[in-house]
Amino acid sequence: MSPIEFVRHAGTAFRTAGQVLAGIAATTAAAAPSLALAAATYVPAKPVPGKGQPVPGGWTFQDQYSPIGQEALKMHDYLLMPVITVIVLLVLFLLIAVMAKFNRRANPVASKTSHNTLIEVIWTLVPVLVLVVIAVPSIRLLAHQYEPAPKGALTVKVTGYQWYWGYTYPDNGGFEVISNMLPPAEAIKRGEPPQLAADNRMVVPAGVPIRLQTTGSDVIHSFSVPSLWFKLDAVPGRINEKVMMINKPGVYYGQCSELCGARHGYMPIVVEAVTKPQFDAWIKSQGGTVGGAAAPAA
Numbered sequence: 050m051s052p053i054e055f056v057r058h059a060g061t062a063f064r065t066a067g068q069v070l071a072g073i074a075a076t077t078a079a080a081a082p083s084l085a086l087a088a089a090t091y092v093p094a095k096p097v098p099g100k101g102q103p104v105p106g107g108w109t110f111q112d113q114y115s116p117i118g119q120e121a122l123k124m125h126d127y128l129l130m131p132v133i134t135v136i137v138l139l140v141l142f143l144l145i146a147v148m149a150k151f152n153r154r155a156n157p158v159a160s161k162t163s164h165n166t167l168i169e170v171i172w173t174l175v176p177v178l179v180l181v182v183i184a185v186p187s188i189r190l191l192a193h194q195y196e197p198a199p200k201g202a203l204t205v206k207v208t209g210y211q212w213y214w215g216y217t218y219p220d221n222g223g224f225e226v227i228s229n230m231l232p233p234a235e236a237i238k239r240g241e242p243p244q245l246a247a248d249n250r251m252v253v254p255a256g257v258p259i260r261l262q263t264t265g266s267d268v269i270h271s272f273s274v275p276s277l278w279f280k281l282d283a284v285p286g287r288i289n290e291k292v293m294m295i296n297k298p299g300v301y302y303g304q305c306s307e308l309c310g311a312r313h314g315y316m317p318i319v320v321e322a323v324t325k326p327q328f329d330a331w332i333k334s335q336g337g338t339v340g341g342a343a344a345p346a347a
């Protein structure tokens with residue numbers, strides 16, 4: 050088959066000029082079909098240090114790459130932390146003032162006061178108002194986190210096993226990707242964080258809602274990715290569901306977050322968000338189906 054014929058046959062599969070060129074290169078390099086397939090399709094992305102993974106000496110939240118994560122982090126940074134800081138400083142100031150003004154030396158004759166209506170009204174009302182101010186965005190955030198997936202959302206089923214993860218794609222033919230931790234030395238060689246890298250990633254499209262369902266095959270696991278503000282228990286005998294939405298392509302690391310046995314600490318999660326064409330290419334490379342059509346023979 051000539052390169053021109055190949056392009057004509059591939060037709061709809063190759064959308065961009067770059068992919069057409071890659072396709073021609075692939076046909077030319079007929080002796081190495083697997084290499085050619087990789088060039089024209091999905092290539093595992095290199096993680097960016099500090100994005101979607103912990104940083105050395107990190108002590109606060111990771112940067113957020115989902116709408117829910119950004120909303121939640123904003124609430125923490127601009128509402129909860131300021132309120133907590135003001136309360137701590139006020140209580141500290143009051144304690145120091147009491148210690149300085151009302152110790153035995155400074156105030157030898159103790160006051161017999163037992164009631165002060167104004168102060169009592171203030172110390173009841175102000176905390177109530179503080180709680181109301183926190184409750185409104187808090188309940189709104191809670192509701193946003195459990196909004197059901199919109200119609201047409203991509204479904205991915207996550208199964209926790211002792212001690213690895215399985216990612217099933219029921220909308221794309223129902224194949225399952227098994228994901229095991231890479232040995233730390235191999236992870237470092239590939240430029241990935243040790244003990245967080247996996248041999249096979251959970252690949253999903255960026256910018257679209259994903260209906261993520263979790264279940265456990267043996268004991269309770271928990272699917273958790275801090276930079277996506279995502280944590281959902283994977284319980285045997287039941288399905289839990291939550292929407293995952295990733296703003297932009299990238300590699301996002303997480304870990305099983307439910308003590309699940311001896312190798313609980315060695316079942317990392319790697320979510321890779323890619324563009325829609327890359328996702329379709331990845332699906333085909335896994336033998337899955339795109340848009341209800343069978344994968345064309347590569």
Ligand SMILES: [Cu+2]
Pocket residue numbers: 209210212269270271305306307308309313316
């Ligand atoms: Cu686990």
